[in-house]
Amino acid sequence: MLKLFEVSGFKNFLSPIRIDFSDVKNYQFNENCICNNLLQKLIVYGKNASGKSNLGLALFDIVSHMTTNNVTPGLYNFYLNSESKLEFAEFRYVFVFTPYQIDYLYRKNDNQDLVYERVILNDDLLFEYNYAEKRGNLSGLEKLIPTLNLNFRGSDSLLKYAITNSALPDNHPLYQMMSFISHMLWFRSLDENRYIGYKSRSSDYYDFIFEGDRIKKLEDFLHVAGVEENLVAKTTPEGKKKLYFDTPSPLPFFMVASSGTRALYTYFYFTETCPDISLMFIDEFDAYYHYELSETIVKLIEKMSHCQAILTSHNTNLLSNRIMRPDCYFILSDGRLTSFANATKRELRAGHNLEKLYMSGEFDV
Numbered sequence: 001m002l003k004l005f006e007v008s009g010f011k012n013f014l015s016p017i018r019i020d021f022s023d024v025k026n027y028q029f030n031e032n033c034i035c036n037n038l039l040q041k042l043i044v045y046g047k048n049a050s051g052k053s054n055l056g057l058a059l060f061d062i063v064s065h066m067t068t069n070n071v072t073p074g075l076y077n078f079y080l081n082s083e084s085k086l087e088f089a090e091f092r093y094v095f096v097f098t099p100y101q102i103d104y105l106y107r108k109n110d111n112q113d114l115v116y117e118r119v120i121l122n123d124d125l126l127f128e129y130n131y132a133e134k135r136g137n138l139s140g141l142e143k144l145i146p147t148l149n150l151n152f153r154g155s156d157s158l159l160k161y162a163i164t165n166s167a168l169p170d171n172h173p174l175y176q177m178m179s180f181i182s183h184m185l186w187f188r189s190l191d192e193n194r195y196i197g198y199k200s201r202s203s204d205y206y207d208f209i210f211e212g213d214r215i216k217k218l219e220d221f222l223h224v225a226g227v228e229e230n231l232v233a234k235t236t237p238e239g240k241k242k243l244y245f246d247t248p249s250p251l252p253f254f255m256v257a258s259s260g261t262r263a264l265y266t267y268f269y270f271t272e273t274c275p276d277i278s279l280m281f282i283d284e285f286d287a288y289y290h291y292e293l294s295e296t297i298v299k300l301i302e303k304m305s306h307c308q309a310i311l312t313s314h315n316t317n318l319l320s321n322r323i324m325r326p327d328c329y330f331i332l333s334d335g336r337l338t339s340f341a342n343a344t345k346r347e348l349r350a351g352h353n354l355e356k357l358y359m360s361g362e363f364d365v
Helices: 052-059 061-066 139-144 158-164 173-182 214-224 259-273 291-302 354-359
Strands: 002-008 017-020 041-045 089-097 100-108 114-121 124-130 135-137 184-188 195-197 231-235 241-245 279-283 308-312 329-333 336-339
Touching: 002 052, 017 336, 041 291, 052 061, 052 184, 052 279, 052 308, 061 089, 061 100, 061 158, 061 173, 061 184, 089 173, 100 173, 114 158, 124 139, 124 158, 158 173, 173 184, 184 259, 214 231, 214 259, 291 308
Parallel strands: 041 308, 041 329, 184 279, 279 308
Antiparallel strands: 002 017, 002 089, 089 100, 100 114, 114 124, 124 135, 184 195, 231 241, 329 336
């Protein structure tokens, strides 16, 4: 699991901003939001242009150089913070795979090329390398993987090259880290097919639904969400299957479905085709949802027991200790990310109305 993330110099984050997943408070409710004493389910609030989307992009930057998974073009334009005097953005990830901890720090320039990498395994330096100066300390890496031939590395990440070309035990923490990164997924409810991670392509977005019993599963899912129509597959005169609402005169799903229903289809697509997500970030996850549906989706995500999840939202109806807990709600403002639990001196209890406190300015930071 991810224990800590920190970024600086990226997009609108001039100064370091961090998510400390280990900052778990002693609340005795909604413990399904916590796993292995780490925050597992989070919702981030913030005004427009506060950086909620950029937070997700920063968190998923690691996917671009450690995997071959998809990164939708254009998402990382204007990479560096315009006010920074440094020529790089810095990212730090701390992963925990008990009893191991991996501290991975790297820097990238405006072309998104690696200029520096450092890996600490538990308390020992595995390696650090300066790409601009082409030098570093590789002694720990050479000791761990003595057969590693760096002459064939090319411009790859040294960490990626080492993991890919090693013969370590299957349960080695570096392999666990690579598996975690490979199964990270970012997507938006506002767009049908913009995503980062997990898959190398999503060309099956419209056709996956015709496999097995997925039409029935989608139909049941939509019924729970309040969309009462049934679904049916029909073959066009050109011989292509398409999804329809099963009405007296069948209506093509993607032509007549509301924005909210299409957003539900996107959610269903990713959760159905990506069954073992390690960390999921859904940007503006409930942009088209009724508040009751938003709560339903949160409860479904909370049942994903092995997945860390971060949602961004403007929906204050979700601010309830009945749904989550104060250390899992965050405010992003002025380049700072603060949990509700840390944003007030008040001792927050299960009976507090978090939405009312939020609206009254109790958590202004």
